[in-house]
Amino acid sequence: KTLRKINSSIIIVGVLLTLFVISCQKESxxxxxxxxxxxxxxxxxxxxxxxxxxxxxxxxxxxxxxDSSKNKNDDDYGDNEDADEDxxxxxxxxxxxxxxxxxxxxxxxxxxxxxxxxxLLTTDFAIAxxxxxxxxxxxxxxxxxxxxIRYPLEFLAGSNKYAYLKIHDEDExxxxxxRKALRIDFDVCESIKFRNGRYYLxxxxxxxxxxxxxxxxxxxxxxxxxxxxxxxxxTDSATALPANNGEFEIRGLKEGTYSVKYIGKxxxxxxxxxxxxxxxxxxxxxxxxxxxx
Numbered sequence: 001k002t003l004r005k006i007n008s009s010i011i012i013v014g015v016l017l018t019l020f021v022i023s024c025q026k027e028s029x030x031x032x033x034x035x036x037x038x039x040x041x042x043x044x045x046x047x048x049x050x051x052x053x054x055x056x057x058x059x060x061x062x063x064x065x066x067d068s069s070k071n072k073n074d075d076d077y078g079d080n081e082d083a084d085e086d087x088x089x090x091x092x093x094x095x096x097x098x099x100x101x102x103x104x105x106x107x108x109x110x111x112x113x114x115x116x117x118x119x120l121l122t123t124d125f126a127i128a129x130x131x132x133x134x135x136x137x138x139x140x141x142x143x144x145x146x147x148x149i150r151y152p153l154e155f156l157a158g159s160n161k162y163a164y165l166k167i168h169d170e171d172e173x174x175x176x177x178x179r180k181a182l183r184i185d186f187d188v189c190e191s192i193k194f195r196n197g198r199y200y201l202x203x204x205x206x207x208x209x210x211x212x213x214x215x216x217x218x219x220x221x222x223x224x225x226x227x228x229x230x231x232x233x234x235t236d237s238a239t240a241l242p243a244n245n246g247e248f249e250i251r252g253l254k255e256g257t258y259s260v261k262y263i264g265k266x267x268x269x270x271x272x273x274x275x276x277x278x279x280x281x282x283x284x285x286x287x288x289x290x291x292x293x
Contacts, residue, residue: 208252
């Protein structure tokens, strides 16, 4: 009997120790310090908008492709645009391994994420190494609302449920203490196509960081003009739907010289402002524009 009691006590102590270790591991994963050999990664979603009432996308999974190689040449990871040998259909290949991030699936209205607003999709620990790609797995509950009418968004032929995005060093924000942030811009105008009375989705994503890209802020009046703003040059472009007070913000712009076109409706004439200089990590405040009819 004494031996049985001792054995029972050992078992109970063992169970308690196991629970304690698991508890500590969960606390470590949810705490402020990343486990050894991992990095804490936050992924944010924002929108490069278009002239719709709402755009809903159904996001099921978020994955990142990690390459633990110390060679930082992008072409060695299959990231050369002209010769991408990366096999995205496999969990692992010569260019890295896909790591699934902790994420609660949901349907997101992209047009609520504009003018500097974004949403945190996930904060999780990714394995050590360089983040080379990100992959969003989309569901089928995608829709667009135009003039108050809701239309289903079908996948365009040649596209599928996966949305891929290549990541380079300048696309990441280093938050310190082994933390990184990735910001994903879902370009609605590029992603939605209208053909034969139906709306199709072929996701087009862009990555940007606060350190490696610039941004602009401005204001356009009057509200009756229902203005739409586009900033562009020969290699880059982005858009904004101003708030009710006319204010707007556009982020994720590469260095360069841009033009800004203010597009009006209801008889209001367009206006274009040229020679806007964009610099990394800098914000440009544009003068207020009032459209004329």
